[in-house]
Amino acid sequence: MQKPHIPLDELRRQVEACQACPLAGGRTQTVFGDGNPDARVLFIGEAPGKNEDLQGVPFVGKAGQNLNQLLEIAGLAREDVFIANVLKCRPPGNRDPRPEEIELCTPFLREQTRTINPEFIVTLGNFATKFVLKTEMGITRLHGTLQQAGRFKVFPIYHPAAAIYDHSKWVALENDFATLGELLRR
Ligand code: URA
Numbered sequence: 001m002q003k004p005h006i007p008l009d010e011l012r013r014q015v016e017a018c019q020a021c022p023l024a025g026g027r028t029q030t031v032f033g034d035g036n037p038d039a040r041v042l043f044i045g046e047a048p049g050k051n052e053d054l055q056g057v058p059f060v061g062k063a064g065q066n067l068n069q070l071l072e073i074a075g076l077a078r079e080d081v082f083i084a085n086v087l088k089c090r091p092p093g094n095r096d097p098r099p100e101e102i103e104l105c106t107p108f109l110r111e112q113t114r115t116i117n118p119e120f121i122v123t124l125g126n127f128a129t130k131f132v133l134k135t136e137m138g139i140t141r142l143h144g145t146l147q148q149a150g151r152f153k154v155f156p157i158y159h160p161a162a163a164i165y166d167h168s169k170w171v172a173l174e175n176d177f178a179t180l181g182e183l184l185r186r
Helices: 010-015 050-055 062-073 099-116 126-133 167-186
Strands: 041-043 082-085 122-123 147-149 150-156
Touching: 010 099, 041 099, 041 126, 062 167, 082 099, 099 126, 122 126, 122 167, 126 147, 126 150, 150 167
Parallel strands: 041 082, 041 122, 122 150
Antiparallel strands: 147 150
């Protein structure tokens, strides 16, 4: 028999209480994730940045502004989707997540995914893509290609922050979000 899923409110309380790794000591607050609990699409980013740590909401800084514009291209609004991250606490100075942090934190993401039970998981950047697809293949090769992980359709996309300093990434992001819109209308 399948084990029952954990309600999102309960998971949020567990995340808020988490002291499993040293990132807990440096956070203003945890960033659980945000959006429609019955979303058809779950977006997974990397980790909270400075603004997210201050506000407790994912993707509210410059990368979030990019994401909001890109969602429109796919015909989506933030209220339609759920947005979460691999890590729930901000790494100092926005450094990359470490393997042991990912290992300790991702049971929360796994449970969020089971509870939300989306049709599509959109992985934003390398960390989310490698975690969800259990692959060493990088985002440069995988972005814009439809994959499968268990019962979930997985669509890897560049991280929206990648476009801040590299315009060619913005073009790829626009194309991939247009493709996502087509996949959702199929
Ligand atoms: N980058 C991420 O990966 N996640 C956020 O929430 C913000 C920026």
